[in-house]
Amino acid sequence: MDAPTPDLSRIIRVSRDAAAELSHQEFARRVRAGDVERLRRGVGRPAPVPLALVDRFDRPAERRSRYLDLVAAVAETRRSQVVFAGRSAAAIWNLATVAAWPSFVEILEPRGSARRSKRGIVVHRTAFEADDIVPWGEHYVTSPARTIADLARSGDFVAAVVALDHALSRRANDALRMTKEDVSEVLDRTGSSRGLARARAAVEFADGRADSVGESLSRIDIFQLGFELPELQVRHPHPGGFYDADFKWPGTSRRPPTIGEFDGVMKYLDERYRNGTDVGQVLVAEKFREDFLRGEGNGFLRWGWEEARKPVPLLRPKLLRAGIRIVRRPLI
Known part of the structure; x- marks a missing residue:
């Protein structure tokens, strides 16, 4: 299974933009001028047009694209490999959603990890296996089944059902296509009872015959x-x-x-x-x-x-x- 390739086309990074000779000072000047929007320290993107000026039918895709810029900015500033999870993974896989994208990025860490949530990054420390993650650029992302299982465990019934309906339906591409049993298997082997009953209820309720979000x-x-x-x-x-x-x-x-x-x-x-x-x-x-x-x-x-x-x-x-x-x- 291959994850979508990270899109760095809109990312501006001070330390890697040697061709443009973009110094920290120049980066800061362009941010002040409104030409660049800062996403993380030393990482930004060209200032996007106001959403009100984007065709209304293109706004959902544009909102996701802007959130993926934030995920990519986090990836660009990490010194070691991380696993993107939760709603960040849902955005990477382009799973269907009805909720607004968050202002933070979610990553997955083993239970014993010392990493803590801070500065726009939410860390989930929980058990996972090799089959639960897929390479994404220089980092990793939770598999579609693990992503939906995590959404279901979080207690967000709507997000989990909408995403799983999509993955079960004829709308799903080959990378997303799965069965309820695939998600249930992930839930059963995570070794935690937290949110398990609610997660199983969401999986049971999902139905691939739903033809749209x-x-x-x-x-x-x-x-x-x-x-x-x-x-x-x-x-x-x-x-x-x-x-x-x-x-x-x-x-x-x-x-x-x-x-x-x-x-x-x-x-x-x-x-x-x-x-x-x-x-x-x-x-x-x-x-x-x-x-x-x-x-x-x-x-x-x-x-x-x-x-x-x-x-x-x-x-x-x-x-x-x-x-x-x-x-x-x-x-x-």
Whole structure:
């Protein structure tokens, strides 16, 4: 398994920038002038444009790229090899996430290590094996399975499920592709009970049929709000092929089967997702799709990122109006 190659294209380092003859004094002058953003002592990058000026569809990738600059800056200033872990490893592997990237870098150390967390570096001292790490440039990064296991153990249910949904899905590249058993095996051999029950619950809940980050977050919302869980990607044949419904709840004596759709705006507004199709054609095709599914006798509801990110005030009443039952005690 090969980790992605570190991207140092935006890194400016005083001691290694001999070609540009960048002294500490010149580096400091460029920082004061606003031409360079300092990331670590003696390490920076060209001052990035404000995120507000970045195309909104490119902002998630740009945020990750900026965080990876911070990880690379830490790598450039370490005198000995380190293992990048946690959310830093998730960024390196480009695992799906819905959270903002942190302002610190996470590294993994053996239990007996004397290294301590300080100055923007969080150290996790815990047992790991050779199979848990992969070379990354001059350093190491936790394997995808170990990375997800660590996210799950940290108690971040959302981060762990979203990342594992991605790794289990058809969206995953060869380096990320894994099974639930791969993550469970890592959890079982770490030799610690800390966070183990919560981690196993996250692994059990993950489902590779979730076809996007928005669908993963929505399914977590539905669970944490206490609603009955729907089936995912239910296939509905039609004369020209088939339609896959993101979510489908079975009917009851008081309610027809109900289809739920997470509707991100990217498939309508970002031409890269439309594959050259005119936005009007996309909207018409989606209208025909909804009419067909309703014509089968299904109820139909849609929601987007705003509802998924604010499930209690926005998604909950929408599901209640559609007749979806609450079957367990809500967690949020």
